[in-house]
Amino acid sequence: MQQQVQNIEFNASLNPLKQVEVTTNVHKFGGSSLANAACILRVVEIIKDNAKLNDFIVVSANGKTTDQLFELLESADNDQLFATQLKQLKDDQAALINELLDNNQAAQLLQQLTADIEFINTESANSFKQSRNDVLAFGELWSAKLLAAVLSQNVCKANAIDARKVLILDSGNNFQLNEQLSKTNITAEKLANQLNIFTGFIASDEQGNTQTLGRNGSDYSATIAAHLLNAQNVTLWTDVNGVYSADPRIVNTARKLFRLENSVAKELGRLGNPVLHANTLNPLTTHNIHLNVASSFAPQDSGTEIGAFGEIAKSEISVTHNNELIKIDSTEFDVKTLEQINTRFQPIYQCQNNTCIVISQQFADLALHYLQAQNITFSTLKVSLIAVVGYQVANRGEIKARFKRALKHTDIAQFVGSSNGHSLLAFFEHESSVELINKVHSQVTKDSRNIGLVIAGLGNIGKRFLEMLPQQLNRLPALENVHLVGLATSKKALINTDGIEVNQALELFQQDSLAYDNQLLLEWLSQHPYDELVLVDITPSEQFSNLYQAFFEQGIHVISANKCAGSSSTKAYNQLLNTQQLTGSQWLVNTTVGAGLPVNYAINDLLNSGDEINEVAGIFSGTLSWLFSNFDGSLAFSQLLQNALEQGFTEPDPRDDLSGLDVQRKLLILARLAGFELELTDIECQNLVPNSLIGLSTDEFLAQANLLDEYFADKLHEAKQQNGCLRYVARFSKTDSGYKAKVGLEILANDHAFANLTPCDNIFLLTTNWYQDNPLIIQGPGAGRDVTAGGLHSDLVNLCRELAVKTKEVEIKGIN
Numbered sequence: 171m172q173q174q175v176q177n178i179e180f181n182a183s184l185n186p187l188k189q190v191e192v193t194t195n196v197h198k199f200g201g202s203s204l205a206n207a208a209c210i211l212r213v214v215e216i217i218k219d220n221a222k223l224n225d226f227i228v229v230s231a232n233g234k235t236t237d238q239l240f241e242l243l244e245s246a247d248n249d250q251l252f253a254t255q256l257k258q259l260k261d262d263q264a265a266l267i268n269e270l271l272d273n274n275q276a277a278q279l280l281q282q283l284t285a286d287i288e289f290i291n292t293e294s295a296n297s298f299k300q301s302r303n304d305v306l307a308f309g310e311l312w313s314a315k316l317l318a319a320v321l322s323q324n325v326c327k328a329n330a331i332d333a334r335k336v337l338i339l340d341s342g343n344n345f346q347l348n349e350q351l352s353k354t355n356i357t358a359e360k361l362a363n364q365l366n367i368f369t370g371f372i373a374s375d376e377q378g379n380t381q382t383l384g385r386n387g388s389d390y391s392a393t394i395a396a397h398l399l400n401a402q403n404v405t406l407w408t409d410v411n412g413v414y415s416a417d418p419r420i421v422n423t424a425r426k427l428f429r430l431e432n433s434v435a436k437e438l439g440r441l442g443n444p445v446l447h448a449n450t451l452n453p454l455t456t457h458n459i460h461l462n463v464a465s466s467f468a469p470q471d472s473g474t475e476i477g478a479f480g481e482i483a484k485s486e487i488s489v490t491h492n493n494e495l496i497k498i499d500s501t502e503f504d505v506k507t508l509e510q511i512n513t514r515f516q517p518i519y520q521c522q523n524n525t526c527i528v529i530s531q532q533f534a535d536l537a538l539h540y541l542q543a544q545n546i547t548f549s550t551l552k553v554s555l556i557a558v559v560g561y562q563v564a565n566r567g568e569i570k571a572r573f574k575r576a577l578k579h580t581d582i583a584q585f586v587g588s589s590n591g592h593s594l595l596a597f598f599e600h601e602s603s604v605e606l607i608n609k610v611h612s613q614v615t616k617d618s619r620n621i622g623l624v625i626a627g628l629g630n631i632g633k634r635f636l637e638m639l640p641q642q643l644n645r646l647p648a649l650e651n652v653h654l655v656g657l658a659t660s661k662k663a664l665i666n667t668d669g670i671e672v673n674q675a676l677e678l679f680q681q682d683s684l685a686y687d688n689q690l691l692l693e694w695l696s697q698h699p700y701d702e703l704v705l706v707d708i709t710p711s712e713q714f715s716n717l718y719q720a721f722f723e724q725g726i727h728v729i730s731a732n733k734c735a736g737s738s739s740t741k742a743y744n745q746l747l748n749t750q751q752l753t754g755s756q757w758l759v760n761t762t763v764g765a766g767l768p769v770n771y772a773i774n775d776l777l778n779s780g781d782e783i784n785e786v787a788g789i790f791s792g793t794l795s796w797l798f799s800n801f802d803g804s805l806a807f808s809q810l811l812q813n814a815l816e817q818g819f820t821e822p823d824p825r826d827d828l829s830g831l832d833v834q835r836k837l838l839i840l841a842r843l844a845g846f847e848l849e850l851t852d853i854e855c856q857n858l859v860p861n862s863l864i865g866l867s868t869d870e871f872l873a874q875a876n877l878l879d880e881y882f883a884d885k886l887h888e889a890k891q892q893n894g895c896l897r898y899v900a901r902f903s904k905t906d907s908g909y910k911a912k913v914g915l916e917i918l919a920n921d922h923a924f925a926n927l928t929p930c931d932n933i934f935l936l937t938t939n940w941y942q943d944n945p946l947i948i949q950g951p952g953a954g955r956d957v958t959a960g961g962l963h964s965d966l967v968n969l970c971r972e973l974a975v976k977t978k979e980v981e982i983k984g985i986n
């Protein structure tokens with residue numbers, strides 16, 4: 171039975187909350203993606219996973235077939251060489267067919283192959299005078315027929331289309347596409363309810379002669395097809411997983427550019443970028459078609475998306491180089507000649523006074539021939555180029571200055587801004603060295619990476635964190651590349667890949683947030699377009715903390731105020747640590763204990779210094795500290811509890827404080843940080859919430875909180891009788907057999923170190939090998955909006971500083 175190609179969109183929209191209805195997508199597979207049987211089967215899987223029946227598949231020739239065909243054209247005069255090469259070509263194609271197709275299907279294709287090879291053989295007698303392009307066309311024709319047959323055999327019906335029946339070039343008008351005719355043809359040739367496999371690279375003129383679209387012309391075929399079909403997405407499946415900020419084979423700190431503005435991508439292509447070719451983007455400018463560059467060797471990786479984006483994507487800078495250029499100088503260029511040069515040879519640069527042009531060496535022969543035919547006197551010089559490319563970069567003074575600084579000790583033949591403003595060009599009369607390209611890349615991009623920030627939880631602490639964010643972003647260089655891209659509460663989320671204006675974040679959230687579920691959030695996070703993504707969890711939710719495993723698996727960094735993951739079961743906690751270490755995700759938890767107090771940092775520092783923690787004790791709850799410091803009998807306990815809630819010290823449900831759970835969690839987090847392995851239940855805990863108040867909702871509990879008053883009045887009386895005071899104390903100590911851990915209410919002498927705290931203060935007493943007789947004490951406010959939100963900001967700055975020095979070497983898969 172035939173399988174159906176699934177109806178899944180690739181990268182349909184980066185904002186999962188605003189799904190776009192997609193009609194037709196075009197997928198183009200390059201030669202390296204179709205190089206052998208294994209590659210072709212991988213392509214079949216990609217099609218199954220990413221395409222729908224209505225989509226259009228464009229193919230290049232398999233592997234190096236086009237090179238083989240070019241070699242045959244060259245060796246027509248050398249019989250022996252020609253015969254060997256032709257045999258090799260036939261054998262290679264036949265091997266692919268036999269490997270991939272069952273006997274019946276294979277027989278048909280082999281028969282056609284034999285006829286085609288015979289045609290090439292016959293034409294060689296005339297040195298291919300009339301049939302050069304017909305011969306070159308076989309690469310794509312064989313490739314399309316083979317893929318269609320493999321798909322028909324394994325997935326669904328597929329139809330190979332010879333693009334020469336579709337794309338008609340106007341020979342009287344510089345071989346421009348006859349759009350109307352081509353549109354009619356594509357509609358006629360495209361079969362419904364099957365996959366259409368279209369040959370790249372080839373077209374024909376109105377007389378039916380085969381024409382080619384130039385080397386790498388298949389990308390161009392794909393975007394022309396997308397234009398004719400009104401498609402919404404074109405994916406160029408190739409051997410690299412995107413466009414990089416420099417050639418990753420030369421600059422190993424090059425970053426993948428997740429999103430590229432159309433005009434910038436076009437400029438990169440114009441300057442000779444190895445992934446984007448000069449003409450590829452031309453057909454896309456009139457329609458709003460998104461172009462994706464993705465790797466068929468790592469289809470799960472997100473590639474580069476090319477389209478219209480906001481300021482963050484527009485600020486991307488890249489460096490491209492080209493050592494294969496030729497400069498042609500002449501004082502005899504006239505308007506007509508320059509016009510011809512522009513349409514035929516895609517000059518990279520033309521002097522303002524029209525006395526020189528720079529073109530790619532691939533056009534040199536043709537161009538020089540043309541100029542000679544026009545009787546123009548000229549001189550030529552080999553030159554190289556390093557270009558800094560970015561949206562209106564020629565008008566960005568600081569980038570220009572950095573570029574010039576990087577070139578300080580180099581002889582520059584010419585330094586100009588391109589006429590469209592999207593590149594700064596430095597030409598040299600020598601090859602650009604690897605060192606120089608690296609230097610320019612590092613100085614111009616500052617090796618900085620974009621960091622996306624998502625905040626989950628917009629309550630008491632989350633709102634304060636958000637309020638402080640604009641000033642922090644303005645003030646701190648470490649946060650220069652941080653962009654707020656997501657906000658979420660338990661019910662709604664606002665995700666904007668182009669960035670959420672921080673000064674209006676809450677208003678925008680109220681206006682534009684939509685209902686979401688965790689699945690949607692994870693899907694978006696799996697394809698976010700940032701170099702690093704930081705999620706700040708300011709929720710109290712255990713369910714949300716269960717997503718950390720997935721976050722870490724995706725390399726996302728987490729800053730937690732939420733204590734649930736840090737105090738989860740040993741198994742779950744260790745699994746998180748393992749995954750986090752494996753993927754390089756960072757997990758910062760400073761505010762989970764003591765709010766902004768640096769207790770976690772202190773324990774880490776002690777351990778790093780070779781110390782050992784023997785005992786941790788103290789008052790770990792701001793709420794309980796405040797309540798028991800203020801509870802002198804003049805106000806009922808329940809009244810004080812209400813006040814603590816209003817001041818933002820308590821947990822969203824104050825029973826988490828009164829039950830001891832919050833302190834128990836904090837003690838567990840510290841003990842684990844100190845290197846001990848224990849479970850929450852290993853910590854003895856005194857619950858101060860009576861049974862009658864346990865099963866109620868938070869509101870019901872608060873309404874009946876006066877039921878607490880008698881118990882606490884009695885406790886206070888008991889303490890006073892002993893000349894002491896009430897304090898809720900956490901104690902952990904190492905013993906010979908392991909450890910002892912408990913949290914509970916104690917009556918302490920009035921002069922005890924834990925008795926004389928400012929209400930709401932926490933105190934942490936760390937007894938260690940180095941701090942034995944005189945324990946290390948950290949004391950100060952341990953709860954509240956400002957200190958907690960401030961502590962989260964401190965974690966964010968520390969994390970960004972760490973990410974700034976993280977060097978991420980590019981992993982190149984399948985590049986040839």
Ligand SMILES: NC(=O)C1=CN([C@@H]2O[C@H](COP(=O)(O)OP(=O)(O)OC[C@H]3O[C@@H](n4cnc5c(N)ncnc54)[C@H](O)[C@@H]3O)[C@@H](O)[C@H]2O)C=CC1
Nearest residue numbers: 627628629630631659660708709710711731732822953954
């Ligand atoms: N109050 C304090 O001084 C300190 C609080 N914390 C921790 O900060 C966290 C937040 O506390 P508050 O702001 O007081 O809480 P809150 O109740 O005022 O706000 C919680 C926010 O989290 C959101 N939320 C809840 N479940 C969610 C889910 N599953 N997915 C996404 N969002 C969800 C809610 O919609 C709300 O916006 C808690 O984990 C608390 O333990 C940590 C240190 C100190």
Ligand SMILES: N[C@@H](CC=O)C(=O)O
Nearest residue numbers: 791792793820821953
């Ligand atoms: N409710 C907690 C808040 C900080 O973790 C406390 O009172 O300490």
